Amino acid sequence: MVKIYKFFAYMLFFLFAVILFFPKSNLYYLGEKELKNYKVYISNESVNEKLFGLELKQASLSYEGIEVAKIKQADILFLLVYGSVDLKNIELSSLVESYIPKRIDSCHISYSVIEPLTPQAIVKGSFGEIDAHYNLKTRKVYLLLKPSKLMLQEYRNSLQYFKKLKNGEYSYEKSL
Amino acid sequence: MKNLSNSSFIKIIIKLLFLMLVAKIIGVVSLWFLPAQSQELHQNSRKTIPYRRVDFHNLIEGNVMKRTARVTTHRQSAASIHDMILHGLYGNSSFGYAIVATKASPRKTEIISIGEKYRGYRLKRIALNYVVFEKGHKEYVLNLEKSKTTTSMDRRVHQIQQRNGEDESIDVSRNEIQYYEKNPSQIWHDVSIMEIKKDGKINGFKVMKIRKHSKIAALGLHRGDIIMKANGMPLTSYNAAFKIYNDINKLESLSLLIKRGNEEKELIYEIH
DSSP states (O other), X not given: OHXXXXXXXXXXXXXXXXXXXXXXXXXXXXXXXXXXXXXXXXXXXXXXXXXXXXXXXXXXXXXXXXXXXEEEEEEEEEOSSEEEEEEEEEEEOGGGTTTSOSXXXXXXXXXXXXEEEEEEEEEEETTEEEEEEEETTTTEEEEEEEEOHHHHXXXXXXXXXXXXXXXXXXXEEEXX | OHHHHTSHXXXXXXXXXXXXXXXXXXXXXXXXXXXSSOOOOOOOOOOOXXXXXXXXXXXHHOOSSOOOOOEEOSSOOOGGGGGEEEEEEEEOSSSEEEEEEESSSTTSOEEEETTOEETTEEEEEEOSSEEEEEXXXXXXXXXXXXXXXXXXXXXXXXXXXXXXXXXXXXXXXXXXXXXXXXXXXXXXXXXXXXXXXETTEEEEEEEEXXXXXXXXXXXXXXXTOEEEEETTEEOOSHHHHHHHHHHGGGOXXXXXXXXXXXXXXXXXEEEO
16 A cells, blocks of 8 residues: 555656656647647747746737737646646737727636546636636537626627526527 | 665655656657747738729829829739820710820820720720720729819819719728727627628628618618728638728728629728
8 A cells, every 4th residue: 555655656746847847838839839720829928937837928819810919927837637827917909899898807727637628717807707618528618707887888789699697697608 | 874875765865866857858858849939920011902093182182293194003014004194084984985195195185985995905994083994804094194284173074973883982081980999899889790701711791780870881881792802902811801900090092892782893982
């Protein structure tokens, strides 16, 4: 039994050592390369490696050559059993201003080995709060929106794409 | 000392160091397989949008400079058309005539009607203050000559009803554009567009809804119109559409090729 504990302890140490010594910025560049296939670009960002992750600053997110958002700070955490991306101070392009308020305060995207097929995201901004998850198996995205007063008053048109729930929240479901 | 070197503590340390070394080697080896550079978006610093019409607003306003015939074509200009002068015109896109001469003999004028040839160029159509010739499947625009004494408008025999012809030229105030810039949500309140796909690719944008009496409705777009090109650029992606949107404030003129029913139509906007 002690041998099994020892084995797992060494294994855990080894995995942490791999994460520690792994070139995380290069791994991030690989992710960027994959995103390029979907015409998504992250540009002008400064990349700083941390012990178990990365820190990005002043990133500009573009889709099909159109800048859709500016992200002031992003913290990416690489752990084998858990990973997360924390985005702070996001300003959406004026192109989407007619659909939702431009300002997004934070976006927390995470996955864990407990639910490896459903990465989740919590987005908070002047539009309210969105709780989202994506099912990799069914390829469906689910959104649950708790709209703010601003969203309800000035962006009511955008809510027509959502289904209103009894508790005042809005849900959206789409196969990708 | 002997006890220390044999202790299990040292063994553990050595094992951990070995694991760290292996982890480091994995990290170094992975560098060979991972990209070393970030993927940056290289925007072609906005190609100048090809605009193949004559800016006749300036032509009308400036009444001193005598202009020689200027050829504007999106393909290739023919040398000989530079030698031609357009003295006057009458008609519209499908009917009318033009009074033309050569620079060598400006007083020796000829009147040609649509469909007739002059020095190898067939007169294709007549607009407000220019005519379009055709030669070898290429179009050549010949502007109305300006003189010190008369304006081009004076010498137009008859003011054609622009909005009935194929080309519509509509004056747009820059203030109106700025109004939509300041109130972007108003755009989608006034108009709703949707991409049209052909073989899985975007092939223009259809006007699904347009609010009556709105500023956008005044631009001549109708519900059901499919916008195919803007300033000669095919709208085959949202990128192309948004680039026009982003640059609209810098443009002095804009042409939209639309499909209305089975007809293709060009809407021309002069932005002042």
